[in-house]
Amino acid sequence: MNGKQVAILAPTTVLALQHYQTFSERLAGFLPTVDLVCRFRSPKEQRLTLQKVRAGQVDILIGTHSILNSKVAFKNLGLLIIDEEQRFGVKQKEKIRSLSAGVDILAMSATPIPRTLHMSLVSARDMSLITTPPADRFPVQTYVIEDDDAIIAEAMRREIRRGGQIYFICNRIDMIDSMSERLMNLVPEAKIRTAHGRQSDIFLENVMADFYEGKFNVLLSTTIVENGLDVPNANTIIIYDADNFGLSQLYQMRGRVGRSHKPAFAYFVHRAMKVLSETAEKRLHAMKEFARLGAGFKIAMRDLEIRGAGNLLGAQQHGHIESVGFEMYRQLLEEAVAKLQNRSPEKIEPEPEIFISVEAYIDDKYISDSGNKIEIYRRLSVVRDDAEIKDIFVELTDRFGKPTEPVKNLLRIARIKCLAKKIGVKTLRQNNFRLEISFGASAKISPVGYNELKKIFKNRFKEFKNSRDIFIDLQTKKDILKTLTDVLKNLSR
DSSP states (O other), rough: OSSSSEEEEEESSSHHHHHHHHHHTTTTTTTEEEEEEESOHHHHHHHHHHHHHHHOOOOOEESSSGGGGGTTOSSSSSEEEESSSGGGGGHHHHHHHHHOOOOOOEOSSSOOHHHHHHHHHSSSSSSOOOOOOOOOOOOOOOEEEEEEEHHHHHHHHHHHHHEEEEEEEEHHHHHHHHHHHHHHHHHHTTOOOEOTTSHHHHHHHHHHHHHHHTSEEEEEEOOGGGGGGTTTTTTEEEEEEEEGSSSHHHHHHTSOOOOSSOEEEOOOEOTTTTOOHHHHHHHHHHHHOOOOTTTTHHHHHHHHHHOOOOOSSSOSSSSOOOTTTTHHHHHHHHHHHHHHTTSSSOHHHHHOOOOOOSOOOOEEEEEHHHHHHHHHHHHEEEEEEEEHHHHHHHHHHHHHHHHHHHHHHHHHHHEEEHHHHHHHHHEEEETTTTEEEEEEETOOOOHHHHHHHHHHHHGEEETTTTTEEEEEEEEEEHHHHHHHHHHHHHHOO
């Protein structure tokens, strides 16, 4: 309404077409004019559209990568919206930046790539989260299964019986025909059609339109349906060889179902007797773990954990910053961002040092794999509050069973470290039957809690006026972690 133009960039032709239909319907009867450039339009139609864009007669232009073409010239571009941002490479994003100096950019994604997510977390970008699902939506029920004819046939029959439709994802074009034959033998009543990138544009458009209109009930396709397709009647998805896909791909494909008031089902299928790689197992476990509505942000965070943050100044979209270490890299980056924003960087409090005589480690009996151990140790080293520790406890119980005593102690010490950091404790030391607590210069101690400790321990509580230390004499070494937790809770209340 301010006389500016809007460009909407989508990764696939099918999604661009769907956006065009939605925008045209919603803006019918209002002032803005909407147009489309993509391969479904003839060259003549596209030339005419681009002439209108140059003349300022198109307010909202929707298209695929063709919008980035040097032939596309806007009269007065004000806003660029990038849908499914994770599908665009770093070089494409650099091109977008060169085309859009002074233009506002809104990048949308259910699962941002690690590099983009990290840019948001360190304030190089603003981030908004939509965490409220539409009304009457159910979480997609998610299953990770071995390839099994009986389970696949039953899943398909159940959806067909309730009048629904099914996506079956098989990402190898050379396998699609044999898979189609297999599904026909398993479920003869199914009406199956295939879709993949080697088919002509017109054929693909017709298949998608027929599926949307419910003319057949099983769409056997490659990942071309990954982005944005909105078919409310399709509520079962079966993904074959799911262990070969990335985390955001799996989440995006699962997002094709559950778009109505009906319960939806997602089956991640891997070959029978196949030994999954550790990374593939983590991905499938994350999909099962984050099945609730609006879990895309958590999925993206787990992807950041698994793959690393990537290089913000180069073309690498993921990977670990090996030269200086991730924490140091993050700190340097935060300082640089704060300087550019004319604000002083947030002061990072030093970690409290804890010396307690208890067995606190991940024993081989509980987790034998060294990679899994390192992952848990790393996550515990950066926890910030009780909620994160509880999440790790729940995950450990789910993945490896009830934690052993040394693992429980490790979690308790992580909690103690969080409490100690909150107060500003410099050192916690157990010296035989004595607890020694040393505070930093900026410690925040509750006077009420401090006096309460004096009452509880009486003459066993010793303080020194000329130093920032307190000593507590213990009657027993048993339950020392509980005693220490209670002491810190009092000091922080």
